[in-house]
Amino acid sequence: MQFDVDGGKLLYVLGVVFALGALTYFARDVVFGLSITVTAALLFVIFLCFLVAGFTIDRDVLDVVAFAVAGLAYVVFLWYVTMRYGLTDTGIFLLLSASAVLFVGLGYGVRTVGIDLPVRRAGAIVLALVLLSTLLAAADVVSGDVTTEIELEDTVTVSVSDADADRDDHVRVSQQVGTVTVSNPSPFTRPVDLPRAHGCVVGWDDHPDDRLPVQFEPSQYETADHLERGDSRTYDLEVSLALPANETDEQTLAVERGEDCDVSRSEPTLVVVLEDDDIVAV
Structure with missing residues (x-):
């Protein structure tokens, strides 16, 4: 019995799995000791960065991998916000509904509109997000703990x-x-x-x-x-x-x-x- 396994795609899948593990571990608040607000913001920034990468990369299946990691980051972000802020049933329903609209809209943009970010513009967006994340983390550290x-x-x-x-x-x-x-x-x-x-x-x-x-x-x-x-x-x-x-x-x-x-x-x-x-x- 022969298995036709694409080694490259298998490595992509493993990369996505490890990305999920890293995101989940980060959301457990055991690594950097950041506040709930900044942790949630960084998870959302990770989602945005990989989303931008998916709109920019047009090679093999790397765009799919980027979108997959972005989706996982968003799922972890939703889970973290729901658990940490103790959202009500109504709040969870509204958040899930808004997320459904967001991803349907993104899917439409990719499939129909053909969103394609130039590398220079995508780099500028990611750089701005990284600078924002650095400022938030620095403010978190200097503002004092409980x-x-x-x-x-x-x-x-x-x-x-x-x-x-x-x-x-x-x-x-x-x-x-x-x-x-x-x-x-x-x-x-x-x-x-x-x-x-x-x-x-x-x-x-x-x-x-x-x-x-x-x-x-x-x-x-x-x-x-x-x-x-x-x-x-x-x-x-x-x-x-x-x-x-x-x-x-x-x-x-x-x-x-x-x-x-x-x-x-x-x-x-x-x-x-x-x-x-x-x-x-x-």
């Missing part, structure tokens, strides 16, 4: 409720110990990623847990994963402690931020550990 500030209580007082006093084991009690505020000083929409956190109690032998869960309220799943320009958002920082059920008296603990739980204190102390060195204490 800042995180933590404000902890000096002390907290915990106790077991009367309803749980008859139990023989320990009772879980949630207590707010402070707040975390994230702010976006830049003119671009930026992603928000709350730091991982945990806590521990030292200087109190009656507490059984070496490591305490620390939660943000509202949780990150209940809020948008981005901040618009100039916006800020505050989360309550809550710690879940295990208290002996028969200890109904109030217990006061000092609260402090630490790098780890390998510390000792002479009085009951709740240590909050945030796994991010860039967080500023207020």
